Amino acid sequence: MSFLIAQSLINGVILGTLYLLMAIGFTLAFGVMRIVNFAHGEFYMIGAFCALIGVTWLGLPFPITLALTIAFAILLGAVVERLVFRPFRADELSGMIASLGLAMILQHGALILFGPDPQAFPSLVSGVFRWGALIVPKSRALALGIGIVILLVFYVFLMHTRHGRALRALVQDQEVAAVFGVRLEIMYPLGLGLGVALAAVAGGLMAPLFGVSPFIGGTPLLKAFIVVILGGLGSIPGAALAAILLGLIESFTSSFISASAADIVTFALVIGVLLVRPAGLLGRAET
Amino acid sequence: MKRNTLLAAASTIALISGGAMAQETLKLGALVTLSGAGASWGQGMMRAAELAAEDVNEDGGLEVDGTKYKVEIIAYDDAYKANEAVTAANRLVFEDEVKYIIGTVGSAPILAIQPITEENGVITMTLGFTGQALSPEKPYTFRPNPTTAEVAQPQIDWIVKTQEVKTVGALFPKDETGEAIAKDLSAAYEKAGATLAATEFFERDRVDFIPLLTRIIAQGVDAIELDGNSPATAGQIVQQARDLGFEGVILRTGGPATQEIVNVAGEAATEGMFVHSAFDPGVESAKAYEERFTSTYNEPMNGFSPFFYDGTKMLFQAMRDAGTVEDTEAVKTALENISDYQGILGTMNWTGEDRYGIAHQLDSPFYIARVEGGEEVIVARCTSDGCE
Numbered sequence: 116m117s118f119l120i121a122q123s124l125i126n127g128v129i130l131g132t133l134y135l136l137m138a139i140g141f142t143l144a145f146g147v148m149r150i151v152n153f154a155h156g157e158f159y160m161i162g163a164f165c166a167l168i169g170v171t172w173l174g175l176p177f178p179i180t181l182a183l184t185i186a187f188a189i190l191l192g193a194v195v196e197r198l199v200f201r202p203f204r205a206d207e208l209s210g211m212i213a214s215l216g217l218a219m220i221l222q223h224g225a226l227i228l229f230g231p232d233p234q235a236f237p238s239l240v241s242g243v244f245r246w247g248a249l250i251v252p253k254s255r256a257l258a259l260g261i262g263i264v265i266l267l268v269f270y271v272f273l274m275h276t277r278h279g280r281a282l283r284a285l286v287q288d289q290e291v292a293a294v295f296g297v298r299l300e301i302m303y304p305l306g307l308g309l310g311v312a313l314a315a316v317a318g319g320l321m322a323p324l325f326g327v328s329p330f331i332g333g334t335p336l337l338k339a340f341i342v343v344i345l346g347g348l349g350s351i352p353g354a355a356l357a358a359i360l361l362g363l364i365e366s367f368t369s370s371f372i373s374a375s376a377a378d379i380v381t382f383a384l385v386i387g388v389l390l391v392r393p394a395g396l397l398g399r400a401e402t
Numbered sequence: 403m404k405r406n407t408l409l410a411a412a413s414t415i416a417l418i419s420g421g422a423m424a425q426e427t428l429k430l431g432a433l434v435t436l437s438g439a440g441a442s443w444g445q446g447m448m449r450a451a452e453l454a455a456e457d458v459n460e461d462g463g464l465e466v467d468g469t470k471y472k473v474e475i476i477a478y479d480d481a482y483k484a485n486e487a488v489t490a491a492n493r494l495v496f497e498d499e500v501k502y503i504i505g506t507v508g509s510a511p512i513l514a515i516q517p518i519t520e521e522n523g524v525i526t527m528t529l530g531f532t533g534q535a536l537s538p539e540k541p542y543t544f545r546p547n548p549t550t551a552e553v554a555q556p557q558i559d560w561i562v563k564t565q566e567v568k569t570v571g572a573l574f575p576k577d578e579t580g581e582a583i584a585k586d587l588s589a590a591y592e593k594a595g596a597t598l599a600a601t602e603f604f605e606r607d608r609v610d611f612i613p614l615l616t617r618i619i620a621q622g623v624d625a626i627e628l629d630g631n632s633p634a635t636a637g638q639i640v641q642q643a644r645d646l647g648f649e650g651v652i653l654r655t656g657g658p659a660t661q662e663i664v665n666v667a668g669e670a671a672t673e674g675m676f677v678h679s680a681f682d683p684g685v686e687s688a689k690a691y692e693e694r695f696t697s698t699y700n701e702p703m704n705g706f707s708p709f710f711y712d713g714t715k716m717l718f719q720a721m722r723d724a725g726t727v728e729d730t731e732a733v734k735t736a737l738e739n740i741s742d743y744q745g746i747l748g749t750m751n752w753t754g755e756d757r758y759g760i761a762h763q764l765d766s767p768f769y770i771a772r773v774e775g776g777e778e779v780i781v782a783r784c785t786s787d788g789c790e
Contacts, residue, residue: 118620119616119617119620122616122620123613123616126612126613126616130610130612226437230701231436231437231438231441231442231445232441232442232445232634232662232665232701233633233634233637233662233665233666234665235664235665235666235668236666237668238641238668238670238671241670243645243646243647245647250646250647252612252642252645252646252647254645255612255645324641324642325609325610325638326609326634326637326638326666328634329437330437330438330439330441330607331609333607334607334608334609365613366613369613369614369617370613370614370616370617371617373602373603374576374602374603374604374605374608374613374614375576375603375604375605377613378605
């Protein structure tokens with residue numbers, strides 16, 4: 116029993132960190148641009164394909180592939196902001212529908228390019244770390260490690276650089292930020308670009324674990340959605356809290372009750388939080 | 403000038419006579435899964451129908467009662483969902499007016515479209531594993547591929563005996579297909595003297611199996627059974643089970659998917675896995691079909707594809723025998739009457755009277771293979787009586 120508890124704890128933390136990568140990008144895009152980006156899951160898929168192309172087609176080492184994926188994703192996000200989202204900046208509903216359309220275009224584009232079959236992704240590492248009966252697959256430990264490093268770098272950027280401060284100012288109040296000289300024409304593409312890059316890097320990290328196909332974006336999008344609603348739309352600390360919480364809940368209910376129960380508990384929790392704290396655990400109420 | 407007139411006249415005659423010889427078209431629906439987890443099966447089925455159509459079109463069309471029909475495939479994607487299958491079936495039956503449908507892939511979709519197809523006398527060839535797909539009340543539905551019900555017992559007997567397996571764990575998708583297979587397998591293991599000790603059900607789009615596998619492995623099972631899972635999902639289960647340090651037997655008693663599983667999980671994780679195989683590369687016609695498939699589509703062939711190639715060809719023969727493409731009742735009877743059909747996989751006959759109450763299930767030889775270096779190596783040959 117204690118083995119199962121400890122194992123579930125480890126599984127849950129790993130899962131939570133991965134959800135966090137997805138959710139932070141999602142909540143950042145919303146916080147900065149007030150756009151609920153339904154294409155977020157497809158950027159995860161694109162990141163996974165970038166990693167696949169880099170590692171298997173071009174034969175690049177994984178870290179370089181990830182770095183290239185991030186650079187490509189920031190550019191892609193900036194372009195998407197300019198071409199698709201800019202016209203809907205003040206219009207949340209239309210922006211949401213545009214993002215749905217974008218999601219379909221990206222998914223079916225990938226389907227045309229790569230076909231529906233899951234693609235082989237070579238394992239980067241194999242084997243497990245063992246402490247007594249406890250087991251952590253090395254592949255997951257690696258994803259967890261890189262994920263944490265990326266999150267830390269992102270945290271430092273957000274808290275301790277000029278652009279990071281500008282982004283946070285934008286999340287708090289767009290007009291006041293603009294009055295104080297935050298340059299919107301740079302910060303919007305940057306905000307979305309970073310959001311997209313976080314999704315893409317999550318996809319790249321997950322590719323060796325969960326496989327690559329054009330349809331892999333749906334589940335992470337849903338998880339990001341749950342995390343962001345639990346934590347409060349636009350709130351990054353809220354997302355962090357909710358992601359770890361979600362990972363642990365899923366892991367424990369799947370291990371001790373059943374996979375179906377995990378879904379039930381998760382959504383019951385979402386409904387419960389929305390009833391008691393409509394703005395989410397750490398979100399600010401709309402004024 | 404005179405020459406020009408002659409030329410013009412000649413070409414006009416050619417045009418007119420060309421028009422008079424214009425072929426009729428026979429539309430064949432392909433209602434399969436082209437997106438999501440079951441897409442590789444759906445593509446295998448659709449392409450089987452396309453290749454069978456290509457065969458007859460090369461000869462100038464399918465000749466039935468003196469008329470040549472050019473065969474055209476109309477494909478729709480059901481995304482493995484019952485509601486989308488119903489929409490597509492309505493389009494096929496009422497707008498495109500097809501009388502023959504290759505599909506569906508899934509069990510829930512075939513059960514959902516049968517009220518439409520049976521009512522309108524549309525012949526369907528489904529892959530759906532549910533026992534309810536075939537019954538005397540559904541005389542227009544046929545199944546060209548063997549299912550778990552046909553192949554599980556002999557293979558499980560063999561594995562339990564040779565690999566000394568006592569307890570088995572398995573994960574199944576939470577839908578009609580998964581429930582049906584779980585029931586069949588549980589009974590089959592019981593009969594073979596082992597127990598399906600740990601089962602888990604999950605949503606079809608799940609990709610993270612670590613928590614479920616942790617639970618299964620914690621119960622100390624000797625083997626993990628993959629039957630009932632789509633190729634991609636099965637690959638993820640194999641990879642993650644090995645990631646968790648599981649060293650027991652991994653087997654798949656039904657549903658050909660080896661190539662896709664190796665693609666996803668990698669050669670190392672799949673080494674030594676036992677799989678069901680309907681495909682003996684030693685049979686020349688089967689090998690030729692696989693080569694034709696891969697050279698045409700540049701993708702590995704899914705193991706279900708040959709059944710649907712044979713099935714479609716049998717359907718064509720039934721139309722020829724019946725002398726009609728319009729009267730599906732006559733075609734259905736002609737199809738039922740085909741026996742000892744020489745398909746690419748071997749000799750095919752209809753069976754299933756005992757199990758389903760109607761002989762609409764195709765019977766064919768099958769094999770148990772061991773995966774070595776990512777390739778299937780046949781270790782036992784089976785009929786419904788047993789494997790050796």
